[in-house]
Structures are given as C-alpha cells and as structure tokens.
Amino acid sequence: MREPRYSILSDINDGIDRAKQGKLALYWQRNIEHEYRCKKVTPAEQQAYTDLQDILAAVPQWSDEEELRSGMEGIGGRVWFCYFWEEHDSMVQLTEDCSGKFTVAYVLDSDVTPEVRKAAALHAQQQLAECMQEWDVPLMKSAIPEKDKYEYLDEAASHLMQVLTDPESITG
Numbered sequence: 001m002r003e004p005r006y007s008i009l010s011d012i013n014d015g016i017d018r019a020k021q022g023k024l025a026l027y028w029q030r031n032i033e034h035e036y037r038c039k040k041v042t043p044a045e046q047q048a049y050t051d052l053q054d055i056l057a058a059v060p061q062w063s064d065e066e067e068l069r070s071g072m073e074g075i076g077g078r079v080w081f082c083y084f085w086e087e088h089d090s091m092v093q094l095t096e097d098c099s100g101k102f103t104v105a106y107v108l109d110s111d112v113t114p115e116v117r118k119a120a121a122l123h124a125q126q127q128l129a130e131c132m133q134e135w136d137v138p139l140m141k142s143a144i145p146e147k148d149k150y151e152y153l154d155e156a157a158s159h160l161m162q163v164l165t166d167p168e169s170i171t172g
Helices: 010-018 026-037 045-059 062-073 116-134 151-165
Strands: 076-084 091-096 100-106
Touching: 010 045, 010 062, 026 045, 026 062, 062 076, 076 116, 076 151, 091 116, 091 151, 100 116, 100 151, 116 151
Parallel strands: none
Antiparallel strands: 076 091, 091 100
C-alpha cells in the first residue's frame, strides 16, 4: 500500500492567513520555507508559496517575541525572558504559565558553526544575567536538573543559565 504524500499546502495556507494579519513570526516563516525547499512541491503548493511571499513583502509581521508574548498572555501566562536570533534559528525563553509554574526552552541552531553557537549562548547568558539582577534572583550554584516545570523563578533561571554554559550539548 502506498503512503499518502505529505502536502505543505495547509501549512502555507495557514501561513497566508496569519501573514495577512501581520502575525506570521519569523520562526514560522523559516519553518515553512525549510519545508518548501526540502520537498518536491506541487503546482498548487508553489502558487500558494508565491502568494505567501507576496504578502510577506507587503505586510509587516510580528516578531517572534511578540508572538510568544501574545500566546502566553492568551493563556494567562507571562514571558520572563526570551531571545530569538534573526541571523540563525536559535532561541531561549523562560515563561510562567497561568498556574505559576516556570518553563525553560532553548534551541541553538545546529547548522551554524560551534563558534556562532558559543557566541549565541554567551550573549543569551549575559542578557539573562542582567534580567536576574533586575528580578533580584540569585544564580543557584548547585546543578539544577532539567524538568518540565519549575516551582520557582530562581530555579528555572539558574537551569537556563547552566544549560547555556555548554552550548554544544544543546540539540536543535
């Protein structure tokens, strides 16, 4: 039996709808572009992709940070720290959900050189250190294990800081 062929048409059409509103953040633009370039596209997918590019050229779009903040506010949460690189597909973020639990997320682009990954991690550490000072949150010295959710801001921020110390261990 033949497997159904994956079509990115629905992803592109969703992107078109969001782009018309100015709400297609760079992360999603890159994701669609990557999927488009990695497969043999149909004429319908090609036309939709061209339409999407025309809209993106005409309508200013949300930044990744604006999209994250809107999404978190929509579920009653808060963004404490986030940074998205425009030069490559890397990001770090620390958020709080509506129940007061903290989550950290991080991706450093594996397609860039180790030097670029290290520079990105160092930059994020410096930005996070400044935020931790503003929050009056001390850096915990002991190793903080990776968890899905953290009870306290200092624990989540410390884990993120410790992860950024070894950027080559971050996959993505």
